[in-house]
Amino acid sequence: MKHLDEYRDRAMAEALSRRIRAVSRRPARLMEICGTHTMAIFRHGIRSLLPETIELVSGPGCPVCVTAMEDIDRILKLARMEGVIVATFGDMIRVPGSRSSLQEERAGGADVRVVYASSDALRIARENPEHEVVFMGIGFETTAPTVAAAILAAREKKQNNFSVLCVHKLLPPAMEALLSGGDLDIDGFICPGHVTTIIGTGSYEILARRHGVPCVVTGFEPVDILQGILMLVEQIEANRAEVRIQYARGAAPEGNPGALKIMDRVFEPCDAPWRGLGVIPGSGLAVREPYGTHDAARRFDLAVPPAAEPAGCLCAKVLKGAAKPVDCRLFRRACSPQTPVGPCMVSTEGTCAAYFKYGPR
Secondary structure: OHHHHHHOOHHHHHHHHHHHHHHOOOOEEEEEOOHHHHHHHHHOOHHHHOOOOEEEEEOOOOHHHHEOHHHHHHHHHHHOOOOEEEEEOHHHOOOOOOOOOHHHHHHOOOEEEEOOOHHHHHHHHHHOOOOEEEEEEOOOOOOHHHHHHHHHHHHHOOOOOEEEEEOOEOHHHHHHHHHHOOOOOOOEEEEEHHHHHHHOOHHHHHHHHHHOOOEEEEOOOHHHHHHHHHHHHHHHHOOOOOEEEOOOOOOOOOOOHHHHHHHHHHEEEEEEEEOOOEEEEEEEEEEOHHHHHHEHHHHOOOOOOOOOOOOOOOHHHHHOOOOOHHHOOOEOOOEOOOOOOOHHHOOOOOHHHHHHHHOOO
16 A cells, blocks of 8 residues: 555655754654554654654543543443443443443443444434434544534434434644643644644644644654654744644645534534543533434433542543653553553553553563
């Protein structure tokens, strides 16, 4: 395959590594926002190709990991209700809530089904008209348009037994919260190519101007990432703070107007809780009132008690780059992919899972 050969080319990666080493002079702390980037950086040994001046920090870019525990408890409450089928992406099955997980609820008899798309959940609703089917809408701007499309399809077909528990998150407000917090020194952002394919670069440009932090929209192959790092380092060394697109084969400044139109039609921004970051204004998506029939938050009583982080778990700090998994006393001991304590060890995009699988023993 052309792109795999081109963007995993060893000689090209080594040439970029040499160029980064030649250009980089001042210390630079770069945050990859996306969990897919985190996994790729570990999988391909990117850190070993960088000079000591560059530190890569993982950010809150795993949608499973940043889902508030109260939201997990809400979907667990739904799973326990008579006549309810819960449909969810596979990563959510094992994420612990306060006292249980969807996997445990399913083992206890709850009807919990893993789907690959929101359209699969809509099909389950059609096939089970006597049940309420609730899909857990999770993810960043990449998946939100598909969930909006499922809600539109359900309304058109009068599939009133289909609803969504919407816990979608918006990435730029989280970046703003990280930069405004004052306790993190971030010199540049490696921005996710797939999210930017939807939203475009406008939100990043506002952040770059306001905080003087350069952003580079980057693909997910090793050559992509190294080139993105080089583009950031060149800006940092020149005291510039611009938004540039490395991932030109997939992302454009204007994003995807059609996907944005569907999102805006069905959803509206709302304040949302993030694990590790607290409530961030305007960082979530809520179903608009005209589509309330398909909003699980309106259809069901989802009140749950406040939740506390598991004792000793550092996921909250890991998610905002304030700690590394190896700083956690549970890491590789009480917490492993087989016995996860926090969500960062569960998700395939979680930082703890990446450290566990690819980090030094």
